[in-house]
Amino acid sequence: MEDVLREMKNQCKPITLMGDGRSDSPGFSAKYMVYSFMEETTEKIVQVQLVQKTECSSSVAMEKVGMERALDAIIAQGLSIETVVTDRAPSIKKLMKDKYPSINHQFDVWHVCKGLKKKLLSLGKKKGMEDLLLWTRSITNHFWWCCQHCGQDSSVLKRRWISLLHHITGEHEWTVEGETYSCSHGTLTEDQCLRTRWLQSGSPSFKALKSLIENKFLIRDLEQMTQLKHTGSLEVYHNVILKFAPKRLHFTYDTMLARTELAVPDHNENVGRFQAVTREGVLRFKKIYSRTAKEWILKSMYEKKTNHYARELMSRTVENRTDINFRSNISRNVHPVSIAPEPAPSTEELLSKRRSRT
Structure with missing residues (x-):
């Protein structure tokens, strides 16, 4: 990673970083969190931080700690950071706003599309809303298209995203505040109109979709999705980590750190293959x-x-x-071997408290 950072520093150009966290186990019972930053143009990993649960209040809080450590380490190298791309975690958003206000913070469009799809599939399983399942792919594709063709203008992005409510009911031309707008897909044939299962305005499906599309938090966050940034390449790197540190196995801190750091050169050496x-x-x-x-x-x-x-x-x-002096040159990070909040008592003390049902 040091070589990659040195090379980027010599280029004297602002860089865009994509960051994401990866837990060591499925669900919300993680002991370790690996937070990684990837440089956008080269897709190489430039910084990795391993956080243990005992360092934070909960497993969810580890992502913020890891992100902050990793970003501080990159800034300490003297690199100029133009943009940081992360998911929409509230703690990350607040951290970027309070501590790094000069860095442009963009949200990962891929994660947002993934969340939209999950919510649409959940709604489509409800009685009377099955027709939403037919529109799931089109809606997520439309969201991606809006971010891609908004010209980095948040007002255009919001207008095009909300315009889906017209198209999905079969209305392809409408007027808002005296201005007439229309869909960008061109004129549909009569056969296309007949074969498409449009939603009925006022139906349960339409109301549920309207509530999802006009969600105030999503509309607010669209302002930070105008550059179509996503962390899809980081997901590929996370699959590389699985080869060295499978989620179904537990490792000590030193072992987890070593395995995580081994995944970095494996990825950086093979990124960009033809x-x-x-x-x-x-x-x-x-x-x-x-x-x-x-x-x-x-x-x-x-x-x-x-x-x-x-x-x-x-x-x-x-x-x-x-090298006879090698061992004396090793500096080890001191981390607790257990996630328990206090040291283990003596065996005698535990025996005195032990109770048996027999």
Whole structure:
């Protein structure tokens, strides 16, 4: 990571960082939180911080602590940060506003689309709202399109997002405050209009969708989604961490730290690989059935990964073992081996309190 930061510092250009946290276990019972920052253009990891639950009030609070430590470490290197992209966590938003007001804070559009889809699927399971399921993909695609074509103007983004309420009822031209607007999809054929299952204005489905689209918190946060920033590449890196630190296994702090740091050079060395080709020079793909989309899709196949970093690490390990002063140069972070809030009492004390049902 130091080499990546040094290279970016030499370029003397403001950078955009994408940040996200990754818990060490499913659900809300995490012991560790790994917060990572990726540089947008190179998609390389520039900073990683491991936070243990005992350092915070709860597992949810670990993300803010990790994000703050990682961002401070990057700033300490003298880099100029133009934009930081994160999810919409209230604690992160407040931290950016209070401590880093000069940095442009954008929300991850990918996470917002994911949340919208989850809410739409939940609404579609309710009686009388099944027709929302037919519109789920179109609605999330429309949200992405709005962020992409708003020209970084929040008022345009808000207007286009809310305009979905007209289109979804079959109304493709409307007037707001004396100005006439229309959909950007062009004129629909009579057959398209007949085959489309439009929502009825005033129906339970429409009212639920209207409440979701006009949610005051979502409308407010649209102001920080005008640049179409997303952390999809970070999700790829999180899959790399799974290879070194699976969520179904528990590790001590030192082991978790080492495994997390091993994932960084593995990712940085292999990011930006070209798509694989056949002997005839044809691009290679693989067929995968998407359970989310419920259809077959094509995914690109890439060139084989390399692991030159591993050979370098092994070479350094051998050199360090031959250095008689190496052990005295190791500085270890002191972290509790247990998540208990207090030290364990003696065995005798616990035996005196022990009760048996027999």
